[in-house]
Amino acid sequence: MRESEAGTASDALASTSRDLGLELLGLRLNGAQLGAMLGVSRQAVSAAVKRGTISPPGPDGLFEARRAVREWMANTDPARVRARAMKPGAELVTELRERVQALTAEAGQLRDELAIEREWGDKREAAATYRAELAADECLGRFVAALVDRFPEAGEAQAAGRLRRWMDELVAVEFYRQSLAEFRADFPEDEADTDADPEATSCLG
Known part of the structure; x- marks a missing residue:
């Protein structure tokens, strides 16, 4: 079965179109095959394993393609993803990251505005209370003066x-x-x- 999977992966990687089929994600690949899918060398795959970018291969020496690609996409700068099969995903990751950053900034701005609004609300309430107390004091003073007169x-x-x-x-x-x-x-x-x-x-x- 291992030889059959490796043969299938080799045939796909040797396609004259060089457009890596996403069906390979369901296979187990060696370092060279995974590197070809990701658009990097076998040595780059080994280095990625040492850095913890992707999980090491299994006991059979093969990588689970789906897991390796997911980890590669999550831990690698999208601008460095070179394989054509992975570029749409990389572009989507970049877009999502930018969207998250924009939403985070917007949320921070809204929090600041809410804090300011609450502060002004407290000040308006205090001012209203002061005006009411001042008006009551004026009314009382007027009443006492009239009572004396x-x-x-x-x-x-x-x-x-x-x-x-x-x-x-x-x-x-x-x-x-x-x-x-x-x-x-x-x-x-x-x-x-x-x-x-x-x-x-x-x-x-």
């Missing part, structure tokens, strides 16, 4: 049993910047807005 009115509202309603209106106008007319239209005054016992709720003296 209109303190006598608070006394009158307490005496009339309307202190709670008066405070609600003051908060609506001074804190939330709502017009008094709108507030009164949305929330008409009723008995629930009056203080049941002005003396019990007195806090203004």
Whole structure:
């Protein structure tokens, strides 16, 4: 069987077209035959074995062609692959490697952009929180100032049993910047807005 395989490989390698048939990939070849398939010398095959580029031959001294070619393609610069039967594969490997490099670079760029976007997102959120706190502080300051200026009115509202309603209106106008007319239209005054016992709720003296 070994002689038959070797004879088949020799006949194929001696083809006048010199175009190595890919059916040889299913055979077991010696160093010279494998070198002819790869477009290199037998000595180059031996050197490739020593470098670990391809696995050493089996106990019978023959290489498994399919495995040897796969390892050669994976561990050799595609630009150095010379056999015509292997050039399409080499070109494909080159294209795939370039594609992988491009995708890797693109992925790195996307990661950088995502990191920047997250950083700006955190800054925007912090700025929004600061603006909200600042606005609340301004509203509170405005309300306190109005309460001090209109303190006598608070006394009158307490005496009339309307202190709670008066405070609600003051908060609506001074804190939330709502017009008094709108507030009164949305929330008409009723008995629930009056203080049941002005003396019990007195806090203004």
